[in-house]
Amino acid sequence: MKAAAMKAIVSLLLATASHPAFAQDLSAPLPEDSPVETVESAAGERDIVITDEAAWSDIGIAIPAFATDRERATPANADGTGALGREIARVITANLRNNGLFKPVGPDSLPQPAFSAVRAPAYGAWSGQGAEMLVQGYVTARDDGRLVVGCYLYDVALQQQLVKEGWVVAAADWRRAAHKCSDLIFSRLTGESPFFDSRIAYIAETGPKDRRVKRLAVMDSDGANHRFLTLGSATALTPRYSPDYSKILYLSYVDGNPRIYVYDIGSGKQTLVTENRNPTIAPRWSPDGKHILFSMAVAGNTDIYRIPATGGTALKLTDNPGIDVGGSYSPDGSKIVFESDRSGSQQCYVMDADGKNQKRISFFGGRCATPEWSPRGDQIAFTRIAGDFNVAVMNTGGGNMRVLTRGWQDEAPTWAPNGRIIQFFRTEKNSGRSGIWQVDLTGQNERRLPTPVDASDPAWGPIRR
Amino acid sequence: MNTKLATILLLASASGLAACSKKAPDDLPPDPIQTTPTPTPTSRPVTPTGAAVGTQAHFAQAVGSSTTIYFETDRYNVDTQDAAALQAQAQYFARYPQITFTIEGHADERGTREYNIALGEKRANAAKAYLVSLGVDANRIAVVSYGKERPVALASNEAAWAQNRRAASVIIN
Numbered sequence: 001m002k003a004a005a006m007k008a009i010v011s012l013l014l015a016t017a018s019h020p021a022f023a024q025d026l027s028a029p030l031p032e033d034s035p036v037e038t039v040e041s042a043a044g045e046r047d048i049v050i051t052d053e054a055a056w057s058d059i060g061i062a063i064p065a066f067a068t069d070r071e072r073a074t075p076a077n078a079d080g081t082g083a084l085g086r087e088i089a090r091v092i093t094a095n096l097r098n099n100g101l102f103k104p105v106g107p108d109s110l111p112q113p114a115f116s117a118v119r120a121p122a123y124g125a126w127s128g129q130g131a132e133m134l135v136q137g138y139v140t141a142r143d144d145g146r147l148v149v150g151c152y153l154y155d156v157a158l159q160q161q162l163v164k165e166g167w168v169v170a171a172a173d174w175r176r177a178a179h180k181c182s183d184l185i186f187s188r189l190t191g192e193s194p195f196f197d198s199r200i201a202y203i204a205e206t207g208p209k210d211r212r213v214k215r216l217a218v219m220d221s222d223g224a225n226h227r228f229l230t231l232g233s234a235t236a237l238t239p240r241y242s243p244d245y246s247k248i249l250y251l252s253y254v255d256g257n258p259r260i261y262v263y264d265i266g267s268g269k270q271t272l273v274t275e276n277r278n279p280t281i282a283p284r285w286s287p288d289g290k291h292i293l294f295s296m297a298v299a300g301n302t303d304i305y306r307i308p309a310t311g312g313t314a315l316k317l318t319d320n321p322g323i324d325v326g327g328s329y330s331p332d333g334s335k336i337v338f339e340s341d342r343s344g345s346q347q348c349y350v351m352d353a354d355g356k357n358q359k360r361i362s363f364f365g366g367r368c369a370t371p372e373w374s375p376r377g378d379q380i381a382f383t384r385i386a387g388d389f390n391v392a393v394m395n396t397g398g399g400n401m402r403v404l405t406r407g408w409q410d411e412a413p414t415w416a417p418n419g420r421i422i423q424f425f426r427t428e429k430n431s432g433r434s435g436i437w438q439v440d441l442t443g444q445n446e447r448r449l450p451t452p453v454d455a456s457d458p459a460w461g462p463i464r465r
Numbered sequence: 466m467n468t469k470l471a472t473i474l475l476l477a478s479a480s481g482l483a484a485c486s487k488k489a490p491d492d493l494p495p496d497p498i499q500t501t502p503t504p505t506p507t508s509r510p511v512t513p514t515g516a517a518v519g520t521q522a523h524f525a526q527a528v529g530s531s532t533t534i535y536f537e538t539d540r541y542n543v544d545t546q547d548a549a550a551l552q553a554q555a556q557y558f559a560r561y562p563q564i565t566f567t568i569e570g571h572a573d574e575r576g577t578r579e580y581n582i583a584l585g586e587k588r589a590n591a592a593k594a595y596l597v598s599l600g601v602d603a604n605r606i607a608v609v610s611y612g613k614e615r616p617v618a619l620a621s622n623e624a625a626w627a628q629n630r631r632a633a634s635v636i637i638n
Binding site for chain 1: 539574576578579582583587589590609612617619620
């Protein structure tokens with residue numbers, strides 16, 4: 001561990017010395033994450049697992065403002081903990097509304113329960129308002145400045161508490177408590193895994209089509225806490241969050257050539273994925289974060305390599321005169337889906353993690369590009385090129401192909417942590433304007449994500465711990 | 466010393482340019498070189514005047530539109546017209562052996578981002594290999610791919626795509 005850290009520092013120093021341009025495109029580093037501590041565990045029995053989406057799409061959920069025991073000042077909100085409780089309820093309402101499965105009613109059109117009513121809801125009153133589900137909660141500020149947020153889900157008709165949980169967060173992380181509460185409600189009502197408390201790395205784009213500025217940027221799953229990580233003097237592309245959110249792999253032209261860098265979020269420093277004169281592209285993490293896949297062109301021909309995340313010797317996984325590029329691990333790390341034009345056009349292939357048993361899986365006409373294995377393991381999302389670009393999914397053997405989007409150029413899918421939603425970027429014909437969109441696995445609930453400027457190459461990270 | 470050969474090659478590259486329309490649709494906009502007054506090959510001085518040796522302007526003055534070669538969709542092979550343009554380039558670089566240069570490989574917007582960087586890399590390296598086969602020292606040639614990130618023609622149609630599938634030799638000062 002110490003040796004590895006020392007080695008990383010040494011290689012960083014070496015890299016910095018040999019490439020003085022390194023730091024020139026980087027913004028100030030992000031503040032370190034502080035942990036979210038769970039203080040109460042769920043008490044409700046998980047006996048109701050609803051699988052028919054139509055059955056829960058019309059559930060009316062009331063989400064009144066979270067109560068506070070006493071008004072206190074907090075860095076999280078200029079107007080104190082009471083106003084913060086309303087903001088938390090607004091964030092939860094927006095989360096549940098935006099994924100299209102629920103019809104929540106938020107705090108701005110609801111009465112506010114007193115602190116004492118959070119654990120003893122006025123079922124009769126809520127039933128009279130037509131609410132089937134009720135989310136109540138509280139926020140209190142501790143003397144150390146940290147916030148305690150409690151979250152309760154009630155079934156109004158059954159007059160029963162379904163689930164409850166609480167979290168202690170730094171004031172700056174108050175939105176994470178709102179996302180944790182959203183995840184708790186979503187999981188309890190759908191039987192699906194959570195996804196709201198997660199982050200997205202992407203490329204922010206500005207400027208005309210022939211002089212496009214492309215910057216590395218990050219944001220929460222709902223677009224909040226947006227930050228630019230590079231300044232834009234060098235083109236940045238194709239980021240990937242590490243599974244523990246401590247690093248981002250991405251491509252930068254900062255030294256004039258396309259090369260993959262490992263950006264350390266805490267320190268704001270970056271190192272080359274491999275010291276090499278050849279261009280490196282298409283970085284990917286293994287699910288355990290211990291390995292990095294990248295593609296490297298040698299004398300013009302691109303193949304896929306694997307290298308330990310701590311550095312060392314790269315192992316060549318493909319060896320083919322065609323272009324082999326990208327790659328996405330199965331969740332258990334045993335297999336990799338990648339794209340290759342060895343057959344004459346871009347198609348998707350699966351191989352073992354050591355490069356053995358390479359086998360084409362896409363045979364449905366058109367081309368198969370940018371395959372991404374679902375975190376659930378059962379599906380592969382990809383860019384289907386058949387004239388236009390569309391986001392499609394297939395099973396891991398290449399069967400049951402389904403096209404989910406109908407844009408002119410919908411490219412580079414990335415999975416939500418729970419494997420239920422796919423984000424991608426859509427480019428407009430002629431203008432080249434781009435934006436991040438999402439769609440669910442049924443092809444429904446397509447929507448554009450709010451970003452401060454144009455956006456491409458979304459990379460959805462895992463659920464945060 | 467090689468003025469006669471240079472003239473022939475310039476003629477060859479000019480005819481290569483005219484024949485370029487085979488690769489691009491009929492509605493291809495005029496090549497940038499044709500929008501500026503260009504002396505006919507027969508009246509053009511073999512030794513460029515105006516721009517300084519070692520600049521892109523001097524190179525472009527000498528070889529005209531042959532600074533750039535164009536590719537079919539998803540292809541990276543050097544065809545006969547590309548060969549004529551690269552011969553003009555090789556002639557120029559033989560005459561100015563002190564010059565180093567970069568070949569920038571590009572793709573049109575109809576491929577995915579990562580694949581297109583790999584494809585631009587193949588195109589630039591194909592051009593490099595051809596120049597090396599004509600006697601240009603490989604150490605003088607740097608290669609970089611921009612994939613679809615730096616189009617020169619901005620529309621989303623066949624004519625624009627044909628202009629963007631290219632490998633451009635560039636002298637960077």
